[in-house]
Amino acid sequence: MKVLANDGISKSGIELLEKNGFEVELTKVAQEQLPKYINRNNVTVLLVRSATQVRKDIIDGCNGLKIIGRGGVGMDNIDVDYAKSKGINVISTPAASSKSVAELVFSHLFGCVRFIHNSNRDMPLEGDTHFKDLKKSCARGSELSGKTIGIIGFGRIGQEVAKIAIGIGMKVLFSDKLFEEQEINIQFFDNQKVNFKLTASKINFLLKNSDFITLHVPATDKYLIGRKEINLMKNGSGILNLSRGGVVNEEELLKALDSEKLAFAAIDTFENEPKPRIKILMNSKISLSPHIGAATLEAQSRVGMDIARAVSNVLGGKEPETLVNGEFLKSQNL
Numbered sequence: 001m002k003v004l005a006n007d008g009i010s011k012s013g014i015e016l017l018e019k020n021g022f023e024v025e026l027t028k029v030a031q032e033q034l035p036k037y038i039n040r041n042n043v044t045v046l047l048v049r050s051a052t053q054v055r056k057d058i059i060d061g062c063n064g065l066k067i068i069g070r071g072g073v074g075m076d077n078i079d080v081d082y083a084k085s086k087g088i089n090v091i092s093t094p095a096a097s098s099k100s101v102a103e104l105v106f107s108h109l110f111g112c113v114r115f116i117h118n119s120n121r122d123m124p125l126e127g128d129t130h131f132k133d134l135k136k137s138c139a140r141g142s143e144l145s146g147k148t149i150g151i152i153g154f155g156r157i158g159q160e161v162a163k164i165a166i167g168i169g170m171k172v173l174f175s176d177k178l179f180e181e182q183e184i185n186i187q188f189f190d191n192q193k194v195n196f197k198l199t200a201s202k203i204n205f206l207l208k209n210s211d212f213i214t215l216h217v218p219a220t221d222k223y224l225i226g227r228k229e230i231n232l233m234k235n236g237s238g239i240l241n242l243s244r245g246g247v248v249n250e251e252e253l254l255k256a257l258d259s260e261k262l263a264f265a266a267i268d269t270f271e272n273e274p275k276p277r278i279k280i281l282m283n284s285k286i287s288l289s290p291h292i293g294a295a296t297l298e299a300q301s302r303v304g305m306d307i308a309r310a311v312s313n314v315l316g317g318k319e320p321e322t323l324v325n326g327e328f329l330k331s332q333n334l
Contacts, residue, residue: 007049013304020312035061045311054078071303076219090324091310095156096302097294102160105214108266108287114141117287145169150210153217175203207232219244227252240266242293257285268293
């Protein structure tokens with residue numbers, strides 16, 4: 001059987017697929033050419049990341065497709081329900097990149113509270129002529145220890161964020177619709193373990209009492225954070241969005257930064273990708289990264305291995321944990 005990894009796959013993932021008898025195609029096929037290529041080459045499995053869109057027209061146009069695999073967490077680039085209606089299994093890799101995203105949260109957060117994002121912009125331009133002025137402008141930094149981080153969305157990534165926060169002495173609040181309590185297990189290099197039991201907060205309480213708020217939720221039809229929510233936040237607090245573009249109202253965010261209601265923001269996912277607003281890109285109070293939450297060597301290796309195992313399990317008649325529409329596995333004749 002042939003697998004088309006249209007947005008790429010790690011070497012470890014390729015090796016595991018080939019070991020299990022699959023032929024892996026790494027050709028990058030243009031969106032409009034996908035059905036023709038898949039049908040002509042008898043592709044059974046289509047693997048994508050966030051770049052390739054798998055919509056109704058692609059699904060209808062591909063005759064022999066049995067699996068659509070998403071290397072990552074978000075499913076907003078795949079018409080999952082429609083694929084289900086056509087008997088196509090949809091799989092993902094929800095656990096592979098959690099640590100990488102959580103670490104990027106703190107890359108931004110550490111940088112923002114010590115003005116590193118400003119220094120990296122200003123030092124190359126003025127470091128040799130205004131060194132003392134730049135030093136003075138960065139002199140009012142903050143420690144994270146003792147501060148409160150509010151985590152909206154407490155799935156795998158949110159829990160990894162909590163582990164790091166606890167490790168550096170922060171108080172953790174979380175809000176999640178799915179559960180009211182969660183136990184966090186922190187493992188250390190010498191195999192020691194510490195468990196923390198956390199209780200969910202109402203979102204308004206979290207907004208009012210957090211020094212920093214970080215978002216880890218799926219794509220939404222409407223803004224989760226807009227003017228009303230920003231007004232509830234502490235004066236001088238910060239917000240980080242490394243989940244999905246469109247979760248935060250960027251216009252209201254800019255107003256809050258300009259009025260100094262918020263001290264800073266960090267954005268990895270934008271409303272307008274791949275062309276973010278110029279006002280966002282040029283704002284000195286925003287720490288920026290180009291949607292790279294999962295872009296570590298370790299995460300990409302895990303993504304490749306997880307997706308390869310899931311493909312092998314589905315086509316072997318076994319239901320993997322990462323099957324988005326698992327009910328079809330039992331009824332579909334593979």
